[in-house]
Amino acid sequence: MALLPILEYPDPRLHTVAKPVQEVDDRIRQLVTDMAETMYDAPGVGLAATQVNVHERVVVIDVSEEANDLLVLINPEITWYSDEHQVFEEGCLSVPGVYDKVERAAEIKVRALNVDGEPFEFHADGLLAVCVQHELDHLLGKVFVEYLSPLKRDRIRTRLRKQQREAQKQAV
Secondary structure: OOOOOOOOOOOOHHHHHOOOOOOHHHHHHHHHHHHHHHHHHOOOOOOEEEOOOOEOEEEEEEOOOOOOOOOOEEEEEEEEEEOEEEEEEEOOOEEEEEOOOOOOOOEEEEEEEOOOOOOOEEEEEEEHHHHHHHHHHHHHHOOOHHOOHHHHHHHHHHHHHHHHHHHHHHHH
């Protein structure tokens, strides 16, 4: 098990579109283990492989209060979106310290493979629906701040670049 470095916005690698997993093998299972450890350590409720610079369609999510209900999605796809929408305040491990309201479908249906390569489907609403949509956006190369106004995005980009420069200076 290993903690993986998380890419931070505005890193251009976050805009890479993930490719489907060809085979759920030991390499993918190790990636899932490392991603879960990284997510729990951060701490977060979801992590897409894109965020750890692996551009394959793998997501880990755990929205439980106890952080003990890991959901693994390999090659996930949303097969249905409700017409009803909800607004949630979102944050992102790739955009540290930034939270803002994003409107998304209130309910979704998802199809994916589990860690054993077996297909499954589920219905999600509430925080789980938001989290799945957020993480699948990462697999498409989209970060949640792209839902915000250009002015807010520019301010966030400027602030994060400044923080990254300061962190680099302190590391030297």
